[in-house]
Amino acid sequence: MTTRPAPEGEEHLPLRERKKRRTRRVLADTALRLFLQRGYDDVTLDELTEHARVSVRTFFRYYSSKEEVAMAAEGELWEAYARRLHDLAPGGPALEQLRDRYVAAVREMPGEWTERYLATRGLAARTPALRAHHTAATDLLQVRIIEALERVMGVDSRRDVRLRLVSDMTIAAVRYGSKNWIRENRTAERTGDGESLIREVVAAFDALPGAVALAPTSPEERPPAR
Amino acid sequence: MTTRPAPEGEEHLPLRERKKRRTRRVLADTALRLFLQRGYDDVTLDELTEHARVSVRTFFRYYSSKEEVAMAAEGELWEAYARRLHDLAPGGPALEQLRDRYVAAVREMPGEWTERYLATRGLAARTPALRAHHTAATDLLQVRIIEALERVMGVDSRRDVRLRLVSDMTIAAVRYGSKNWIRENRTAERTGDGESLIREVVAAFDALPGAVALAPTSPEERPPAR
């Protein structure tokens, strides 16, 4: 059994819990490594679990699908984001709150997460099955956002379209922001850190008011942003 | 072999082509019927192909997955829509053109299509695997829209965000419009026709300018739309 440095901030957990987290990480890391090396489709779960030294049966107790383990890094971010959605406060502008919760979620991720996330998205970009899983997961996140908004505002999203619009805009900002971040860091010389991701997504959020006010003018008058 | 009325507008096709279209339709119809009766997950492809009197191997020459055959009705609409995207014209407002192309695509569908589509969406609403496929397919449609816009405008969507915004809005309008249409027709007494679907989606398109100008006011001043 190869030993690995203990992950951050799990010093005081009971042994069983520590082992579980370790296994979960080993699975996600091994999966990402193998998928990047030889392509998602060409790696079977048998091989993956072989490398991770667990049985296939055990794998499925940690991840519900091959896609999920491949996108684990993103899943962790959505998890953190969803947790932060619970303490939305009434009062402030919804979009700003949703933006700030995203920022907090990214900051909550451990140090090496950024690198994993970037690699994950790169893999997904060239793997149809993962792209599909990614959009489905993003869609689920949007549902969670709407639910959170309904909870804090006490309104049914079917009655007030603005809830759906706000969640749409949030998803759009997250999507385009991270997409831009990925594009910038495609040249793998030096991986962008979490703060650069945050900058991109925040910029996308803050561009929303300007975008909704956008009037179609000819390119001469007003050169397109970015 | 049960005979069925010849589908519309295929009178002058060669025999081979007619047979193929027939098989494709039999598969889609049988699939929808069985899935509605007993649930998507509880119907195997063996059963489906048994009822449709073709081998499983042949099934996969017509549809690339179980999901695809379930969502065939929607796939046909996206096909028609994508075809119409080829003749986008430079000049007119993009959103209006995209709206009108959608309308034309719906009008192009045969008479019984509406019913199939409504049933399909109902099925997808309660089948996770199909919901995922639906979002993935919608995402692909958006890619096609962006490509069409790039083609007609001669611009790279990475340089001009407006292309992405317009395609986002289009997808949003189609999505919300059809969702409203579905909600209205959930009570299955009398199935809404294609024109009612068109009305809803057009309404969603036409609400976009108002939506982007939306200023958050208190409910007393301005009751939320819909």
Next chain:
DNA sequence: GAAAAAGTGCCAGTCACTGGCATATTTTGT
């Protein structure tokens, strides 16, 4: 009417994913 082209069925195989049960490890209570 024969040759070519295209469609179909069968077979054997891969792989993701699941239920059930025996075995091992960790925790809990004393």
Next chain:
DNA sequence: ACAAAATATGCCAGTGACTGGCACTTTTTC
């Protein structure tokens, strides 16, 4: 420290979607 309870893992035998290959039949072409 030790037994009992709780929980995690592995193994086995399955199901079901999906694929490649090849023989066979139907339609088209000349």
